[in-house]
Amino acid sequence: MTETTVRPASELDAHDVLALYEQMQLIRRTERAAHDLFMSGLVKGTTHLAAGQEAVAVGASAALRPDDYVFATYRGHHHAMARGATPEECLAELMSRATGLCRAKGGSMHLTKASSGMLGSYAIVGSHLPMAVGAAWSARLRGTEQVAVAFFGDGTTNIGAFHESLNLAAVWRLPVLFVCENNFYMEYTPIGAVTAVPHPAADRAGAHALPSEVIDGNDVLVVYDAVRRAAERARAGDGPTVIEAETYRHFGHSRADPATYRPADEVERWLDHDPLDIARDRLGALNVSDDAVEQADARARRVVDDAIEAAKNAPDADPAEAFTDVWADGGNAWRT
Amino acid sequence: MADVITYRDAVAEGIAREMRRDPSVVCLGEDIGAAEGVFKTTVGLLKEFGPDRVWDTPISEQAIVGAAMGAAMTGMRPVAEIMFSDFLACCYDYIANEIPKVRYMTGGQVTVPLVVRTANGGGLGFGAQHSQAVENWVFAVPGLKIAAPSTSDDVVGLMAAAIRSDDPVVFFEHKGLLATKGPPAAEGHVVELGRARTMRDGDDVTLVALASTVPVALDAAERLAGEGVSAEVIDLRCLVPLDVAAVLASLEKTSRLVVIEENPYQGGWGGTLVSVVADEGFDLLDAPIKRIAAACVPLPFADALEAQVIPGVDAVTERVLELAAY
Numbered sequence: 001m002t003e004t005t006v007r008p009a010s011e012l013d014a015h016d017v018l019a020l021y022e023q024m025q026l027i028r029r030t031e032r033a034a035h036d037l038f039m040s041g042l043v044k045g046t047t048h049l050a051a052g053q054e055a056v057a058v059g060a061s062a063a064l065r066p067d068d069y070v071f072a073t074y075r076g077h078h079h080a081m082a083r084g085a086t087p088e089e090c091l092a093e094l095m096s097r098a099t100g101l102c103r104a105k106g107g108s109m110h111l112t113k114a115s116s117g118m119l120g121s122y123a124i125v126g127s128h129l130p131m132a133v134g135a136a137w138s139a140r141l142r143g144t145e146q147v148a149v150a151f152f153g154d155g156t157t158n159i160g161a162f163h164e165s166l167n168l169a170a171v172w173r174l175p176v177l178f179v180c181e182n183n184f185y186m187e188y189t190p191i192g193a194v195t196a197v198p199h200p201a202a203d204r205a206g207a208h209a210l211p212s213e214v215i216d217g218n219d220v221l222v223v224y225d226a227v228r229r230a231a232e233r234a235r236a237g238d239g240p241t242v243i244e245a246e247t248y249r250h251f252g253h254s255r256a257d258p259a260t261y262r263p264a265d266e267v268e269r270w271l272d273h274d275p276l277d278i279a280r281d282r283l284g285a286l287n288v289s290d291d292a293v294e295q296a297d298a299r300a301r302r303v304v305d306d307a308i309e310a311a312k313n314a315p316d317a318d319p320a321e322a323f324t325d326v327w328a329d330g331g332n333a334w335r336t
Numbered sequence: 337m338a339d340v341i342t343y344r345d346a347v348a349e350g351i352a353r354e355m356r357r358d359p360s361v362v363c364l365g366e367d368i369g370a371a372e373g374v375f376k377t378t379v380g381l382l383k384e385f386g387p388d389r390v391w392d393t394p395i396s397e398q399a400i401v402g403a404a405m406g407a408a409m410t411g412m413r414p415v416a417e418i419m420f421s422d423f424l425a426c427c428y429d430y431i432a433n434e435i436p437k438v439r440y441m442t443g444g445q446v447t448v449p450l451v452v453r454t455a456n457g458g459g460l461g462f463g464a465q466h467s468q469a470v471e472n473w474v475f476a477v478p479g480l481k482i483a484a485p486s487t488s489d490d491v492v493g494l495m496a497a498a499i500r501s502d503d504p505v506v507f508f509e510h511k512g513l514l515a516t517k518g519p520p521a522a523e524g525h526v527v528e529l530g531r532a533r534t535m536r537d538g539d540d541v542t543l544v545a546l547a548s549t550v551p552v553a554l555d556a557a558e559r560l561a562g563e564g565v566s567a568e569v570i571d572l573r574c575l576v577p578l579d580v581a582a583v584l585a586s587l588e589k590t591s592r593l594v595v596i597e598e599n600p601y602q603g604g605w606g607g608t609l610v611s612v613v614a615d616e617g618f619d620l621l622d623a624p625i626k627r628i629a630a631a632c633v634p635l636p637f638a639d640a641l642e643a644q645v646i647p648g649v650d651a652v653t654e655r656v657l658e659l660a661a662y
């Protein structure tokens with residue numbers, strides 16, 4: 001069985017925290033590239049970027065075991081990358097290339113890296129929470145001490161599947177974590193305008209007899225510790241936890257949305273609370289030099305620049321791909 | 337072993353056989369454990385396999401089917417029960433958007449070996465929200481296999497194939513057939529998904545049926561024989577894969593096709609079947625194709641009214657005689 005001890009954030013050294021920072025920078029740059037490629041027409045369809053929300057994915061992933069399960073939403077690039085998908089695989093998928101993460105059959109909203117337990121990004125709001133519950137149930141049945149994590153938005157707390165999931169996970173005491181990325185908007189509507197409680201996820205946890213925590217989702221070490229504690233409880237058989245990580249998206253909801261419905265002072269406040277800046281402060285406190293941080297920035301820039309080039313130069317999806325992978329035998333036959 | 341078994345008992349027997357041979361098979365659903373199922377189709381399972389294999393759930397159709405999906409993606413073979421097939425509407429997201437899509441949209445990264453079992457169909461006077469034949473709801477979505485047995489031995493054989501399938505299967509158990517009896521399935525009996533069964537040989541007309549309409553077709557065929565019309569009866573057993581080849585082969589002999597469905601004419605599975613026959617088997621036909629399906633109204637409560645809506649033996653016999661005279 002995999003080593004289960006995950007050290008508290010206070011015991012992480014400069015090297016560990018720099019790695020978290022670099023991974024966030026990698027996601028930030030990939031999201032920026034996805035935005036620019038969409039604007040220039042090379043990415044079709046839609047994107048829902050997670051720039052600004054990197055700390056939730058990176059902090060959580062670092063606190064999990066490699067064999068744990070992660071389920072995400074259409075705003076899921078950061079979760080795929082935090083679980084090991086490369087910028088190149090992701091950008092190639094967005095650009096409909098044969099080398100894409102899902103061989104161009106998923107697109108931006110469905111990034112998946114099953115080989116490292118990232119079991120998908122789902123575009124029907126709330127649909128993946130029951131799946132995470134099922135993965136946790138399966139872990140229990142197989143006796144593996146794995147945990148499953150569902151990441152979802154604030155808007156997701158008002159759909160039935162959210163409440164069905166919390167209740168079932170609670171009564172079966174399953175090793176599942178419900179991590180809400182509260183970015184304060186469901187599409188274009190402030191969450192407070194459509195939700196009767198101030199903390200859309202955490203305030204509902206009590207109704208299902210679940211513990212909850214509201215945390216600064218932009219501080220990667222805070223996220224890391226909250227997820228570490230919740231995962232430890234889950235592995236010990238103490239059941240699910242609801243974590244509400246407050247964060248903010250830097251881009252609009254999707255595509256080219258300029259997000260003008262957000263007040264300027266609110267945007268400014270959150271841009272001043274950027275997860276990358278917070279991590280840089282953490283690195284400063286650990287005596288990491290500016291030079292070392294800049295080198296990490298340069299490495300991330302290089303990886304993403306190379307990824308953009310590689311994705312651009314990759315072959316388009318093979319048309320035959322449209323007809324594969326319906327069934328487990330790889331085919332699509334529905335009749336004799 | 338008894339020389340007959342009810343369709344109802346065959347459901348539990350089919351599940352139990354697979355649970356004995358494969359520890360990754362687990363069941364979940366409302367009232368399936370201690371209560372042994374609202375339709376008594378899970379009798380004995382909790383007793384034999386215990387609470388780690390047979391799980392009673394809250395009334396949470398999305399969580400039931402969604403959790404089955406998550407478990408199937410991570411190494412289990414869950415068998416989820418949705419008590420009445422009408423309630424598939426409460427978890428239709430999983431039937432329409434999640435389960436059939438996830439393998440495809442991830443480029444083949446995951447498999448979903450699960451079974452959703454559900455009690456389907458009318459004839460019991462349960463009214464508009466507990467009587468529907470909804471196989472057409474599922475048939476509308478590529479990516480799901482569909483089994484709908486008409487006999488006890490097929491219940492066992494198709495259950496084995498469904499649970500062993502690496503693809504998701506929706507398994508319709510017909511409420512009107514639960515009390516019917518048939519010979520028990522042989523040990524190790526498996527019916528490959530997508531293979532129709534010829535229930536009666538005939539030369540003049542092919543009656544294609546599914547689940548509850550199979551006994552209707554057989555009764556009609558008996559009466560038709562008295563009128564000098566020899567009807568072949570094909571039980572499709574599955575809608576996906578759809579055994580079009582068996583239908584076309586029968587038409588080579590009979591050249592007349594009647595499709596008998598319990599789901600509404602509007603959007604019913606027969607529409608797809610006959611369109612394939614029109615496309616690929618037109619030359620085999622000597623008469624127009626007939627579809628006999630439920631009327632396009634919600635199902636009424638009173639027996640006399642329900643009988644107006646769901647095609648019975650009289651209606652089928654009459655329509656086939658008209659066609660035979662063509």
Ligand SMILES: Cc1ncc(C[n+]2csc(CCOP(=O)(O)OP(=O)(O)O)c2C)c(N)n1
Pocket residue numbers: 073075123124125152153154155156157183185186187253
């Ligand atoms: C069932 C369903 N209803 C509506 C939508 C359209 N929709 C897509 S994203 C979204 C907002 C979701 O907000 P939230 O859960 O806060 O996630 P965020 O986009 O902020 O990450 C909506 C309404 C959908 N995809 N699925």
Ligand SMILES: [Mg+2]
Pocket residue numbers: 153154155181182183184185186187
């Ligand atoms: Mg939101």
